[in-house]
Every structure is written in C-alpha cells, then in structure tokens.
Amino acid sequence: MALSFDLNSKSIYVIQELVYYNNSQDTLKNIILNDWNNAYSSKNTPLAERFSDEFYRTFHHANSQDYGATFITNLSDQNGEKLNWSRPLEHPDLVNLSLNKPLNPGEKVEIHLSYNIKIPNDKFTGYGFSDLGEINLKNWYLTPARFENHQFVTYSNLNLDDCANAISDYEIEIRVPAHYNIKTDLDFVTKHSEATYYTDIYEGKSRMGFTLFISKKTKFQTYSDSSLNILSSIENKRVNEIQKAILIDQIMQFTKEKLGNYPFKNITVSQTDYNRNPFYGLNQLPSFLRPFTDEFVFEITFLKTFLNNYLTTTLQIDQRKDTWVVDALQIYLIMEYIDLYHPDQKMMGKLSNFFLTKNYKLARLKFNEQFSYYYMLMARKNLDQPLNESKDNLIKFNEQIASKYRAGLSLEYLNEYLGKEIVANSISQFYQLNLKQLTTADDFENILKNNSAKNIDWFFDTVINSREIIDYKFTDLQRNSTKDSVSFKVKSKTNTYVPVPVYGVKKNEILFKKWIEPNVTTIDTTYNFARNGANKIVLNYENEVPEYNLRNNWKSLRGFKLSNKPVKFTFGKDLEDPNYNQILFMPTIGYNYYDGFSPGLRFNNRTILNKPFTYDINPAYSIKAQTFSGSGNLTYNANYRNSRLYNAKYWISGSYFHYIEDATYLKINPSVFLSIREKDFRDNQKQHILIRQTIVNREKSALVTDNSNPNYSVFNARYYHTKTEIAQHLNIVPEIQFSKDFGKFATEIEYRKLFQNKRQLNLRLYFGTFIYNHTDTDYFSFAVDRPTDYLFDYGYYGRSESTGFFSQQFIMAEGGFKSKLNTPYANQWISSLNASYAIWNWIELYTDFGLMKNRSVKTQFMYDNGIRLNLVPDYFELYFPISSNLGWEISQPHYYEKIRFVVTFSPKTLTNLFTRKWF
Numbered sequence: 001m002a003l004s005f006d007l008n009s010k011s012i013y014v015i016q017e018l019v020y021y022n023n024s025q026d027t028l029k030n031i032i033l034n035d036w037n038n039a040y041s042s043k044n045t046p047l048a049e050r051f052s053d054e055f056y057r058t059f060h061h062a063n064s065q066d067y068g069a070t071f072i073t074n075l076s077d078q079n080g081e082k083l084n085w086s087r088p089l090e091h092p093d094l095v096n097l098s099l100n101k102p103l104n105p106g107e108k109v110e111i112h113l114s115y116n117i118k119i120p121n122d123k124f125t126g127y128g129f130s131d132l133g134e135i136n137l138k139n140w141y142l143t144p145a146r147f148e149n150h151q152f153v154t155y156s157n158l159n160l161d162d163c164a165n166a167i168s169d170y171e172i173e174i175r176v177p178a179h180y181n182i183k184t185d186l187d188f189v190t191k192h193s194e195a196t197y198y199t200d201i202y203e204g205k206s207r208m209g210f211t212l213f214i215s216k217k218t219k220f221q222t223y224s225d226s227s228l229n230i231l232s233s234i235e236n237k238r239v240n241e242i243q244k245a246i247l248i249d250q251i252m253q254f255t256k257e258k259l260g261n262y263p264f265k266n267i268t269v270s271q272t273d274y275n276r277n278p279f280y281g282l283n284q285l286p287s288f289l290r291p292f293t294d295e296f297v298f299e300i301t302f303l304k305t306f307l308n309n310y311l312t313t314t315l316q317i318d319q320r321k322d323t324w325v326v327d328a329l330q331i332y333l334i335m336e337y338i339d340l341y342h343p344d345q346k347m348m349g350k351l352s353n354f355f356l357t358k359n360y361k362l363a364r365l366k367f368n369e370q371f372s373y374y375y376m377l378m379a380r381k382n383l384d385q386p387l388n389e390s391k392d393n394l395i396k397f398n399e400q401i402a403s404k405y406r407a408g409l410s411l412e413y414l415n416e417y418l419g420k421e422i423v424a425n426s427i428s429q430f431y432q433l434n435l436k437q438l439t440t441a442d443d444f445e446n447i448l449k450n451n452s453a454k455n456i457d458w459f460f461d462t463v464i465n466s467r468e469i470i471d472y473k474f475t476d477l478q479r480n481s482t483k484d485s486v487s488f489k490v491k492s493k494t495n496t497y498v499p500v501p502v503y504g505v506k507k508n509e510i511l512f513k514k515w516i517e518p519n520v521t522t523i524d525t526t527y528n529f530a531r532n533g534a535n536k537i538v539l540n541y542e543n544e545v546p547e548y549n550l551r552n553n554w555k556s557l558r559g560f561k562l563s564n565k566p567v568k569f570t571f572g573k574d575l576e577d578p579n580y581n582q583i584l585f586m587p588t589i590g591y592n593y594y595d596g597f598s599p600g601l602r603f604n605n606r607t608i609l610n611k612p613f614t615y616d617i618n619p620a621y622s623i624k625a626q627t628f629s630g631s632g633n634l635t636y637n638a639n640y641r642n643s644r645l646y647n648a649k650y651w652i653s654g655s656y657f658h659y660i661e662d663a664t665y666l667k668i669n670p671s672v673f674l675s676i677r678e679k680d681f682r683d684n685q686k687q688h689i690l691i692r693q694t695i696v697n698r699e700k701s702a703l704v705t706d707n708s709n710p711n712y713s714v715f716n717a718r719y720y721h722t723k724t725e726i727a728q729h730l731n732i733v734p735e736i737q738f739s740k741d742f743g744k745f746a747t748e749i750e751y752r753k754l755f756q757n758k759r760q761l762n763l764r765l766y767f768g769t770f771i772y773n774h775t776d777t778d779y780f781s782f783a784v785d786r787p788t789d790y791l792f793d794y795g796y797y798g799r800s801e802s803t804g805f806f807s808q809q810f811i812m813a814e815g816g817f818k819s820k821l822n823t824p825y826a827n828q829w830i831s832s833l834n835a836s837y838a839i840w841n842w843i844e845l846y847t848d849f850g851l852m853k854n855r856s857v858k859t860q861f862m863y864d865n866g867i868r869l870n871l872v873p874d875y876f877e878l879y880f881p882i883s884s885n886l887g888w889e890i891s892q893p894h895y896y897e898k899i900r901f902v903v904t905f906s907p908k909t910l911t912n913l914f915t916r917k918w919f
Contacts, residue, residue, distance in 0.1 A: 001171065002016075003174045010129045011117060013116055014113070016115075016141070018110070018144070019111075020109050026150050028099065028102065028103040029098070030097060031144055032154055034093070034142070034144075034155075035070050036093050036157035038069055038070040040120035040124065040128075041067060041068065046090070046158060051124075051726065052725040053684060060758070068118050068119055068120030069117075072113070075113055076111070083099070117140060122136055133215070133216060134215040135214040138209070138211050143168060144166040145166060146438070148318075155320055161276070164318060164319070168208075170210060172202045172203070175199045177197055178194075178198055181217070183215075186202035186207075189201040213268070219235070220268075220270075223245055223248045229265060229266045231267070232248065234302050236294060238294035247302065268309065269305050273309060277308060282297060282301070291348050291352075307329075318440065321390050324388055324407045324441065325407075330404070331411075332412055335368045335409075338368050345366070347366065347370045362575045371408060372405070372543055372546065373608070374402055374405045384398065387403060387410065388464050394682070395681050409546050413545055417499050425451060430444045445460055458497070458498050468494065472518070473493060473552040474554075474555050475489045487527065487528045487529075488537070490525075491523070492523070494548070495520075499516065499517045500516060500547075502529065503541035504538075505538050506533055506535050511532045511534045512530070539553040541553075550576075567582075568581065570585070571586065575608050576609050583603055584604050584607070585602060588618055591905075592657060592796070594624065594657075594661050595625050595629055595657055596624025596625065598630075600621065602617070610637060615632070616632060618630050627658075627664070632653065632655075633654070634653075635649060644679070648675070652670045652671070653669045654666070654668045654669065659799055660800040662702055663698060663704070665696060665697065667694065668695040669693070673691075676688070684722075684725050685721075686721075690718040692716050712739055712740070713739060717735060718735040720732075731748075732747070732748075732749050733748045741774045742771075742773045744771060746769070746782075748766050749764070749766075758838075761836075762834075764833070766831065768831075769828070778824075781826055782826040782827075784815040785810075785819065786810075787813050809900070809902075810879060817864055819889060821885050823860060830850065830853070832848060833849045833850065835848070836868050836870075845867060849861075863885060864884030865882050867882065875902070
C-alpha cells in the first residue's frame with residue numbers, strides 16, 4: 001500500500017495491492033471490504049444517525065469541508081480486468097466486491113485498488129485532521145472484513161472502535177512533506193528522502209489494523225524494554241520523564257505478567273485514545289481541585305489506555321458482539337493493579353482526609369469500590385443491560401461506563417469465589433489462544449469451566465447473559481443458646497440464586513468469611529456457623545457480589561432483633577450507607593415576585609443511587625412576605641424489570657407560596673407516573689402516562705376582583721409519546737381535565753426537523769376544547785399568550801402580573817402566542833400553530849396562527865410574527881414581536897414592554913441538556 005498525503009487538501013491518495021487468501025472452507029464469490037472513512041460522507045450514514053441519536057450536535061452542524069469520504073477510482077484483478085463493486089444500501093461504509101471467478105478454499109486472489117481519502121475533522125471522534133494540522137488515523141483504509149461462520153462480518157462505523165478487520169500482513173509506503181513526522185505502531189523498515197518529501201516504509205505481520213499519526217512536531221515519547229517499544233503521547237506536564245518511565249515500566253511488566261508478552265514490537269498509547277475512553281471522575285476537575293497526585297493521574301490514565309490497546313490489538317475476538325470479554329479483562333486488571341500498588345487509595349483521593357468530607361460514605365469508599373456504584377447507578381434506574389449485549393445496542397452510559405465496570409466486577413467476583421488463581425490462569429490461557437486463532441466469548445467460557453472444579457454455569461447464565469438482579473437478606477436468624485454459634489436462612493428477594501459470602505464482624509474487623517451457595521432447591525436450608533466472637537453477621541460485606549441492595553444484608557447478634565440503625569445527618573449529597581438512616585440537608589434559595597427571596601433548608605433521603613422510597617421536605621421563609629412557605633413530596637418508585645412498563649412512580653407533593661402580594665395558595669398533588677419503553681433500550685421513543693388530582697386552596701385577595709373560585713380540585717390525565725434526537729423530534733401529548741365546573745380535552749403536537757443545510761424548523765400544533773364549562777370567568781379558560789396556570793405547574797416569577805416586567809415572561813403552553821392580543825382567552829375552544837425557522841445560528845423567525853371561539857362571539861382569527869433569539873433552548877430565550885392583529889408592533893410606543901423572555905433557573909432543566917446523550 002502506497003500513501004501520498006496532500007496535507008493542504010487534507011486528503012490521501014492510495015495505491016493498494018491486496019492479496020486475499022481464502023483460508024475458510026467456503027467458496028467465495030465476493031469479498032466485503034471495510035471502508036469506515038466513508039461513514040463521514042453524509043448526514044444519512046449509520047454513524048450520522050448514531051450521532052443524532054446520542055444528541056451529538058457537532059456532526060450535523062458541521063461544514064461540508066469537515067466531512068470525510070472515500071472516492072474509489074480503480075478496482076481490478078491481477079490481469080487488469082475491472083471488478084464490479086457496490087456499497088450495501090444500509091452500509092455505505094462497506095464495499096461489496098464481486099470477484100470475476102469464484103475463490104476456492106486455499107486459493108488467493110490479487111486485487112489492485114486506487115482511491116482518494118478525504119480525511120474528516122477530528123472534532124467528531126478524535127480521529128482525522130485537527131485544526132493544528134495534525135492527523136490521527138485509525139480504521140480509515142480499505143481492508144477485508146472478518147470472515148467467520150460462513151459469512152463476512154458486516155459492521156458499520158458507529159464510533160465504537162470495534163472494526164471487524166481480517167487478520168492481515170501489511171507493507172506500507174508513506175510519503176509526507178519533509179517537515180512532518182510519522183508515528184505508527186507498525187515496524188519501521190527503511191526511509192527514502194527527496195528534496196521536500198520523504199517516504200518511510202513500514203510492515204506488520206498478523207495484525208487487525210494499525211494507527212497512524214502525522215504532525216509537524218511529534219508529541220510522542222518512546223519508552224522501551226527488551227521486547228516492546230511504547231509510543232506515548234499521554235499528556236501530563238507536571239510529571240517528569242524519569243517518573244513517567246518508572247511508572248510505564250511498572251505497568252508494562254504488570255501487564256506482561258498477567259497476560260503474556262505482546263506479539264508486536266510497537267504499541268501506541270495516545271492522548272486521543274484516552275480522551276475517547278477516559279477514566280471518568282479521575283481528572284474531570286480542574287488541576288487545583290484535583291484530589292489525586294499528578295503521578296497517580298498519569299499512572300491511571302496510562303494504565304487504562306495501555307491495557308485497552310494491549311487487549312484490542314491482540315484479542316482476535318468480535319469486539320462488537322463479545323465486547324464484555326474485553327471490558328472484563330481491562331477493568332479486572334485495573335482493579336488488580338490498584339490492589340497491588342495502591343491498596344489504600346480512596347475514591348476521593350486526598351479529599352478523603354479533609355475534615356469537612358471524611359465522615360461521608362463517598363470519602364471512605366476505596367478506589368476500586370467506585371466501579372460497583374457506577375454499575376448500580378444504572379441498575380437502580382432500571383437501565384442496566386446484559387453484559388453479553390452487543391456493543392451497538394448498549395446505552396451510551398452502559399457502553400462507556402456501567403457495563404464495562406460491571407464486567408470487571410463480575411470477573412473479580414468469580415475470582416473471589418473460585419480462588420487459587422483460577423481466573424488469572426484462565427485469562428493468560430485465553431490471551432495465548434488469541435495469538436494463534438480467531439476466538440469468541442465461548443472460548444473464554446470453556447477455559448474458565450475447564451479450569452474450575454466447581455460448577456459455574458450460574459456465572460454465565462445469570463451474571464453475564466441476563467440482567468437479573470441479585471438481592472439477598474437474612475431470615476430466621478437465631479443466636480444459639482451456647483452463644484458460640486449462629487443459625488440463619490437466606491432469602492433471595494428476586495429469586496436469583498448465586499453464591500454469596502457470609503461474614504462475621506466485630507468492630508469492623510472480619511472474624512470469619514464463608515461462601516454459601518443458595519439455589520432454588522435449598523431455599524429453606526438453615527446454615528449454622530461458629531460465631532468466633534462476632535457481634536454482627538453480614539452478607540456480602542466487602543461487596544464482591546454485584547448486589548442490588550446492601551441495606552438488608554446485616555443482622556446484629558447482640559440481641560434477637562435487629563438494632564435500630566442510628567440516624568446520620570449529612571450536608572449535601574452522599575452515597576447510600578447501609579449502616580445508617582441517612583438524612584441529607586442542604587440550604588436552598590427560591591424566588592418569586594410576591595415572596596421575594598425564600599431561603600430554606602431542604603431535608604431528604606435522596607442519595608446518589610435511586611431508592612424505592614424517598615422524601616423531600618423544603619421549608620422556607622419568604623423574606624418579602626415575612627411568612628413561612630415551602631414544598632415537599634413523598635415518592636414510591638417501582639421498577640419492573642421484564643416489562644415494557646419499566647417504571648411507576650407514586651407520589652404526593654405539596655407547595656405553599658404566595659400567588660399575589662396579599663394571598664397564598666396551597667397545592668396538594670397525588671400522582672401516578674408510568675414510563676413505557678421499547679424493547680431496544682437505545683430507542684429514543686418513550687411513552688409516559690400521568691394521572692393526578694390537583695387540589696388547590698387559595699386565600700381570597702383584595703387585589704383580585706374575581707374570588708368566585710378560590711378552592712377547586714381538578715383531575716388530570718396525560719399521555720406523552722416522544723421520539724427525539726438531534727435531527728428530528730416528535731412529541732404528542734393529549735390530555736383530559738375534569739372538575740366540578742368544567743371538563744376539557746386538549747392535544748399538543750411538537751415537531752422539529754434539522755435540514756441538511758443546518759437550518760431547523762420547529763412546529764407546534766395545539767388544539768383545546770371544553771367538554772362542558774359552567775364557569776363565568778376566564779380563570780379556567782384557554783389562554784392565547786399567557787395561561788393563568790390554575791394547576792400551578794409553571795415556573796412563573798409573577799403569575800398574577802398583567803403589566804410590568806414579570807408579565808412579559810413567556811411559557812410555551814396552550815395558544816403559545818408571543819404578542820399580547822386584545823382577546824387573551826377562549827372559553828369554548830382554541831387551535832393554534834406555532835412555527836419558527838432558524839436563519840442563522842440561534843437567530844430564528846417565528847410566526848403563530850390560530851382560531852379561537854368564545855361564547856356568543858364569532859370565531860376569531862389571530863396571528864403574530866417576530867424574531868426569536870434561541871440562546872439556550874428552554875433556558876434562555878428572547879422574543880421580539882414584529883406584527884400581529886395589533887398591527888405593526890415594532891413601531892408602536894413602549895415596544896420594550898412587548899418583548900417576551902424565557903429564563904429558567906431550574907437545575908433539572910439544565911442537567912437534562914447534558915444527560916440526555918448518556919441515558
């Protein structure tokens with residue numbers, strides 16, 4: 001393969017001779033070539049759809065010169081005859097090459113290719129050209145796909161680093177300008193220099209691919225021992241080269257001992273590789289707040305990246321289908337490394353010893369214990385997935401964090417259960433097998449089973465191949481009359497049976513540990529253990545088993561009943577501590593025009609992990625009104641593991657604030673919220689059902705002329721059907737409302753489309769009608785531009801204001817008009833269409849059309865239009881009216897009073913902008 005770089009046009013001209021050996025038992029009529037660079041060619045490829053699905057805006061908002069593509073100019077055989085080729089309809093990043101004659105087993109065919117590579121911008125994935133003129137390439141050239149089970153593996157590029165290439169020998173000629181450097185993990189052969197260019201020749205045997213870095217000034221340093229050269233660009237200017245060399249040598253020797261020798265001469269460990277799969281939580285903080293030493297940050301950064309590259313370049317496994325094996329080995333080895341070299345390291349580093357944090361469960365957590373909590377974060381949300389799930393089907397948080405960590409934890413669990421280095425030896429055997437042949441997860445399973453004297457079918461059936469959760473508790477605990485032994489039964493709350501350790505503990509010292517193996521045939525078994533002086537007996541004390549709930553795992557032996565857990569007050573947030581009843585507290589500050597600033601103190605039991613029952617009480621004091629106010633809720637959260645109805649929340653909430661200067665309201669809201677998902681967890685289509693009763697008691701106000709309905713109760717049922725991503729969004733919400741005096745039906749439909757030219761169209765259709773209406777005021781009527789919010793759902797800062805700054809607050813609801821028209825309410829029915837279109841970045845044109853009907857009045861047509869500054873959607877927006885039924889508004893007096901604004905201080909709204917791509 002000869003490569004000639006044109007760095008001005010960011011392209012590569014490739015002349016390639018491909019010799020394909022058919023080492024299968026099948027006769028081949030065609031060959032599939034991976035062409036993953038072509039995944040960057042348009043906004044309609046599987047890669048582009050993946051970006052849209054994960055709310056990654058950069059690709060769809062990029063300029064055309066930032067995209068990549070592959071332009072094939074020649075495909076012929078050794079006789080110069082043209083070969084027919086095509087791109088499969090669903091895989092534009094593959095090439096289906098038809099052979100002129102069948103290729104029998106044991107035969108070979110020579111193929112000649114010429115093509116141009118347009119390199120994509122590295123801002124999409126980290127691979128490509130950078131704005132600094134550097135080029136970082138991986139899986140960019142045409143190469144045969146993996147062939148197994150009588151067919152080629154046809155995977156599209158989904159930004160998962162799991163290209164299924166066939167094992168190949170490489171000989172590469174690379175021609176670049178003389179002032180550029182080349183770095184690659186292939187073996188250097190020779191150099192040919194010209195006046196302004198030079199050509200390096202590299203080779204590699206039995207490889208699945210190679211990496212290539214081109215830059216004016218290389219960031220790579222080489223670290224070597226007798227058998228391996230490590231080319232590293234991991235950045236950390238605070239660690240000197242001697243320290244780096246010592247740490248890298250330590251990591252290299254550890255890896256060789258655990259796995260075996262690396263089969264190639266060179267391995268690259270780049271900053272790009274680490275940035276794509278960082279150690280989350282390690283260095284997300286700025287350096288002056290970082291809880292770890294610079295040496296430790298560099299060490300773990302390098303360790304994670306080195307292990308990943310060591311494994312992915314040598315394991316001849318399908319790294320999309322069997323990704324759990326690679327993940328398990330990587331995280332297991334990281335845990336082993338930490339136990340060996342940093343056994344006392346805490347998750348929060350030096351912050352664990354800080355006097356303000358040392359009493360937190362989070363601060364006492366050992367470094368390796370954090371892996372369990374990242375997995376449990378998803379399990380408690382009912383979003384965890386089986387470890388054997390294909391990588392492309394995993395939710396992003398699972399793919400990059402939770403499933404990886406659970407895989408490593410599971411292997412460590414098996415290691416604790418089997419003992420005697422069985423897992424360690426099995427890993428080494430599996431690694432050696434990969435140096436000889438293609439492998440699968442079944443090979444790893446067979447090696448583990450052959451090396452184990454115990455039956456470990458449960459490990460694969462339950463821990464790896466299912467999403468069953470594990471949750472044990474003690475039953476029938478008895479302290480025997482001799483006080484020297486204890487008897488008990490163990491119950492599985494989820495009917496999932498796997499081995500679990502039982503500990504005897506006294507003053508945090510482990511006095512004994514024994515494994516028991518409950519199963520469906522021994523659920524009534526009574527276990528008898530010698531106490532050995534223990535005053536507490538605990539299941540899974542060191543959390544070896546990936547268990548769902550640890551709060552029910554211990555019993556006191558000081559009496560016949562479990563002693564009450566002490567109450568622990570904690571400031572802010574903390575992890576769940578099974579030994580305490582935790583009450584978390586946090587100062588709060590709220591604001592509305594009538595209460596003014598309302599400082600308060602929030603009490604709750606919402607630890608970082610979700611739990612079934614939570615409470616949240618937030619008493620406050622309204623400075624302006626000089627009265628007490630506040631809010632609170634009690635919630636029961638039920639997960640359904642094997643149903644499309646995956647979550648139900650039952651709660652009752654209440655709030656007490658002023659709705660005008662001289663009057664307060666009390667709202668009580670019992671509710672049920674049901675969440676339904678598709679079988680594919682990655683599908684962004686969601687359905688929700690809300691059923692609630694809103695009870696409102698309002699004090700009468702001297703400032704309100706209509707006090708005819710101060711107290712009321714409204715039944716409300718809504719159905720949400722949402723399908724959302726960057727390129728397209730659809731949301732349909734029909735609802736009904738019933739009370740003594742009125743009944744309503746309404747439907748809201750939102751649609752958003754991002755076009756190829758980066759322009760975005762937003763449409764919203766609203767229709768609402770009264771089923772019956774016995775009221776004689778507009779308090780419950782449909783609003784054209786500013787709902788009265790009689791259900792007290794919206795975050796109004798001045799909900800009763802009809803003039804002044806706070807009356808200009810805009811909330812998209814009901815009619816959704818931005819201009820304040822002369823007839824603001826409809827007591828029969830209303831329909832409206834709200835539209836906006838982006839003309840440049842965050843500047844949009846908007847227009848609203850609608851019809852409304854009031855009793856004894858003809859149907860009225862209404863319209864308005866103007867400019868929208870969509871600075872942060874749903875968070876900070878401005879609307880500037882131009883014209884409406886009121887006329888040419890932009891030329892009318894006091895125009896500044898017509899400008900509408902959206903300002904949201906809700907942390908939850910802002911958080912959703914960043915978390916939706918993960919979950």
